[in-house]
Structure formats: C-alpha cells, structure tokens
Amino acid sequence: MRFSKYLIPIALTIAVIISLTLSVVIWTNPANYKNRQNSSQNTQNEEITKPKRYVYAPTQAIHTDSNGNQTILVNRLVNSVSEIQKTMHGYKNVHLKTLSTKSQDKYFQIANRPNSIMLNYVSPVSIRVISDVTNKYFEKLPNHQVSRIVLPTNDSTRIYLLNDKNFAVYQIKVKKHSLKNLNKVLNMNIRRVPASLQLFNGQPMIYVKSQIQMQPYKYLxxxxxxxxxxxxLLNNRDSQSNVTVKRRKNLVTYSDQNTLQLAFNSRTRMGTFSDFRNNSDQQSVTSVLDDSYEQLVDLGLPLDSVRFFNYDTNSRTVSYRTFVEGFPIFRANGFGTISTQTLNANAKRLQFSLDNPEVPIPSKQGYSTLPATETAIRRLIAKGYHAKDIRDLRIGYGWQKDKSSQLLINLIPDWYVNYKGTWRSYSSLINRY
Structure with a gap:
C-alpha cells in the first residue's frame, strides 16, 4: 500500500523526463527542425489564405441618408465594408426579379435611394461571386453581372443589384430580417466624404464633391x-523534371524544361509565372474569377488587404490591389499587387511583386489635399487631355521608395486616372507639360 502511494508521482516524473529527452533530440536535430519549419510554414500559409468572400468583397461603401445626401464611408478605425458584409449572411427565401435594363432613370432611382447603403465594385462581378460574399445564399439565382449592391436600411425584405454596363436593375426579395446590425455600422467611428453618383462619358462614376484631405503613410x-x-510554383507541381536556371542581365528564369516557367526581374522586383499546360480556357466572369483565385492561393501571398480590382474582358486579365483605408495602391507603372491572365487554352500567366506592404508606420508628413472630382477633370482638360479618353477617376495611394531604407515605402495620396485604358497618377499627368 505504501508503494502504491508513490506509484503515480514516480510515473509522472518518468513521463516528464522522457518528454524532456525527446524534446532535446527534436530541437537539436537539424532534420527535425526543417520538418518543424515546413509544418510552421504550412500553418502560416493556411492563415494568410483568405476565402473568396474576402478577396471578392466590394471595395467601397456609400451611404445615402433620408434626404438623399450621399457620403463615402472611409475605412479608418473601422473597416466599414467588412462590417456591412457581416450583416449579409442571414438572407433566406431569395427570389430575383429584373426591374429594368437600359433605363438610366430607373438605375439612378435605385442607386440614389434614400436610406440605403451602396456597395461598389471597380469592375463587374457575377451574382455567383456575390453569393460567396453572402455565404452562398444567391448561388441558385440567375448569374447576371453586377457592379453595385444596394442595401436599404429601412426595408428588410429587398436588396437591389445594379449593372453599370447596361443600367440593369435587379430586385432580390428575401425573408424579413433584422436591420439592427446594418444600421449600427452607420453609428461607428467612420469618416464620411461627401459624394454623389453621376454620369461621366455615359457611365456611372462616383464624384467627390469637395476637396479632401488624405493621410500619407509609411509601410514596412x-x-x-x-x-x-x-x-x-515549380517544385510542388506534377512535373518531375529538374528545374533549370538561366541568367541574363536583370532577368533570372527558372524552368521545368517542359511547361512551366518562372522569371524574376531584379530591377523591378517583379515575378512572372507562365503555365503552358492545357487549361479549360474559361470564358465566363465566374469561371475566370474562380480560376484566378486558385492562382492566388498557389502563390501564397498574404491576402488580408488584397482585393479584386478589375477584370479586362478583352485581354482576360484579372488584377488585384492592396487597399489602405479602402483606397487602392498604385505603383509607378500602374501595376497593383497581382494579375492573372488566360491567354488561350494552352497558356496562362501570373504576374506579382516580390515586395508587398505589410506593417503601417506613423508618417510625420502632413495631410495631402486632393481636389474635388469636377476640379480634377476640369484641370486635366485644360492641360490638353481629352475628356472622352478619361474612363474613370478614383482616389488611391502611390507607391514611392523611401530613401532611408529598402524595407520602407511611402504611400502618397493622389487621384488616379484611367486614361486610354491605363491607370496614371493625376499629379504626373498635370505636371507633364
């Protein structure tokens, strides 16, 4: 009986000694360290990969009050779009009805509806993609293209979808639900910028109604x-060929000698991955965006602040940008964060940067003042630019290298102008002549 009294403590002591011994072996064995490192990396990859509902979330929210006044809800302390998106997960008994097409009057009646929040995309997506945002509630609806989502704040039975291309208006009837959380978002600490939705060159565009002050940033x-x-991108593929390396000036090219090629430009710090295997050659917006998302996952970049920006149907190029306070980042060449392109049934291309913003650092720079949209357009025309060649204007951040460190960049607020299909900074256009 006396021996049994000490049996459990002795057993526990032995177990602890064995555990410590095994730990020492594991931590001092380089092979085990490598396995542990790989395991940690896999866990990290799972953490940085975001579901499609994050990547394909709308990028801008506009509130229309009871008097019809509109303001952009700017993300500062609160990510307004994410908070609104959280309220879109309880729709039931959904039914879609086409209210109109090719009617500007009906389009603007819904877009400017008092007591509503409008969520905007830069480029149209499909209802199937929006269904990912709403936790699959819309996946059985007709797969129309959508540019904007209008959420009434005083009607819990209707949602509206708008397509800028043909001024289509779709109404989705849903089972009555609470609007409490949606209206709570409007009471959060959110910056508001006076704005309005107007026609420009025959297409709807958000106008900032007065000059706006923007905070510059430094980013690690x-x-x-x-x-x-x-x-x-190469070692984890099906190909069993050895990877070869070719170097020429600023270009380093890795290849599996078969169907995969990965090139890096040391001067621009850009990577281009070319995949010459057979692919399904997707044609629809939904299939293109789905395939593009899978390529993002393969790349393994952190996607916390990365959002879908644009889909060019002519070149079948999907582009993504990193967003700061709800505003996109533009580099000197107009490139964003990632782009994917389907060339044909035998070729796809993925472009990305090796340098990406990670941690914001307080900037000592004062606020930058940007002109109102109408003022910016008027000045561009006065400088000799043709209004018909201006496709879009939006506020963004310009990527500039920091002279004090290679690990720092400066993000400078500016208007960005889609001129003849290319994004260029307003400042560079104005100062060109």
Missing amino acids: IDRQSEDYYVSR
Whole structure:
C-alpha cells in the first residue's frame, strides 16, 4: 500500500523526463527542425489564405441618408465594408426579379435611394461571386453581372443589384430580417466624404464633391525571396523534371524544361509565372474569377488587404490591389499587387511583386489635399487631355521608395486616372507639360 502511494508521482516524473529527452533530440536535430519549419510554414500559409468572400468583397461603401445626401464611408478605425458584409449572411427565401435594363432613370432611382447603403465594385462581378460574399445564399439565382449592391436600411425584405454596363436593375426579395446590425455600422467611428453618383462619358462614376484631405503613410514591406516562389510554383507541381536556371542581365528564369516557367526581374522586383499546360480556357466572369483565385492561393501571398480590382474582358486579365483605408495602391507603372491572365487554352500567366506592404508606420508628413472630382477633370482638360479618353477617376495611394531604407515605402495620396485604358497618377499627368 505504501508503494502504491508513490506509484503515480514516480510515473509522472518518468513521463516528464522522457518528454524532456525527446524534446532535446527534436530541437537539436537539424532534420527535425526543417520538418518543424515546413509544418510552421504550412500553418502560416493556411492563415494568410483568405476565402473568396474576402478577396471578392466590394471595395467601397456609400451611404445615402433620408434626404438623399450621399457620403463615402472611409475605412479608418473601422473597416466599414467588412462590417456591412457581416450583416449579409442571414438572407433566406431569395427570389430575383429584373426591374429594368437600359433605363438610366430607373438605375439612378435605385442607386440614389434614400436610406440605403451602396456597395461598389471597380469592375463587374457575377451574382455567383456575390453569393460567396453572402455565404452562398444567391448561388441558385440567375448569374447576371453586377457592379453595385444596394442595401436599404429601412426595408428588410429587398436588396437591389445594379449593372453599370447596361443600367440593369435587379430586385432580390428575401425573408424579413433584422436591420439592427446594418444600421449600427452607420453609428461607428467612420469618416464620411461627401459624394454623389453621376454620369461621366455615359457611365456611372462616383464624384467627390469637395476637396479632401488624405493621410500619407509609411509601410514596412515584406521582401519575399525568389526561392519561396520557385518552391511554391515549380517544385510542388506534377512535373518531375529538374528545374533549370538561366541568367541574363536583370532577368533570372527558372524552368521545368517542359511547361512551366518562372522569371524574376531584379530591377523591378517583379515575378512572372507562365503555365503552358492545357487549361479549360474559361470564358465566363465566374469561371475566370474562380480560376484566378486558385492562382492566388498557389502563390501564397498574404491576402488580408488584397482585393479584386478589375477584370479586362478583352485581354482576360484579372488584377488585384492592396487597399489602405479602402483606397487602392498604385505603383509607378500602374501595376497593383497581382494579375492573372488566360491567354488561350494552352497558356496562362501570373504576374506579382516580390515586395508587398505589410506593417503601417506613423508618417510625420502632413495631410495631402486632393481636389474635388469636377476640379480634377476640369484641370486635366485644360492641360490638353481629352475628356472622352478619361474612363474613370478614383482616389488611391502611390507607391514611392523611401530613401532611408529598402524595407520602407511611402504611400502618397493622389487621384488616379484611367486614361486610354491605363491607370496614371493625376499629379504626373498635370505636371507633364
């Protein structure tokens, strides 16, 4: 009986000694360390990969009050779009009805509806993609293209979808639900910028009604190595060929000698992955965006602030940008964060940057003042630019290298103008002559 009294403590002591011994072996064995590192990396990859509902969420929210006044809800302390998106997960008994097409009057009647929040995309998506945002509630609806989502704040039985291309208006009837959380968003600490939705060159565009002050930022960037992407995009593929390397001036090209090629430009810090295997050659917006998202996952970049920006149907190029306070980042060449392109049934291309914003650092710079939309357009025309060649204007952040460190960038607020299909900063256009 006395021996049994000490049996459990002795057993526990032995177990602790064995555990400590095994830990020492594991932590001092390089092979085990490598396995542990790979396991940690896999866990990290799972954490940075965001579901499609994050990547394909709308990028801008506009509130229309009871008097019809509109304001852009700017993300500062609160991500307004994300908070609104959280309220879109309880729709039931959904039914879609086409209210009109090619009617500007009906389109603007719904877009400017008092007591509503309008969520905007830069480029149209499909209802199937929006269904991912609403936790699959819309997946059985007709798969129309959509540019904007209008959520009434005083009617819990209707939602409206708008398509800028043909001024289509779709009404979705849903089972009555609470609007309490949606209206709560409007009471959060959100910056409001007076704005209005107007026609420009025959297409709807958001006008900022007065000059706006914007906060510059410094960002610590994540400088990823070439080896990381070689491992993700070439070594993990089905091909059993050895990877070869060719170097020429600023260009380093890795290839599996068969169907995959990965090139890096050391001067621009850009990577281009070319896949020459057979693909399904997607044609619809839904299938293109689905396939593009899978390529993002393969790439393994952090997607916390990365959002879908545009889909060019002519070149079948999907582009994504990193957003700060709800505003997109533009680099000097107009490039964003990632772009994917389907060339044909035998070729796809993925372009990305090895440097991406990671951690914001307080900037000592004062606020930048940007002109109202109408003022910016008027000044561009006065400088000799043709209004018909201006396709869009939106506020964004310009990427500039910081002279004090290679690991820092400056994000400078500016208007960005889609002129003849290319995004260029307003400042560079104005100062060109």
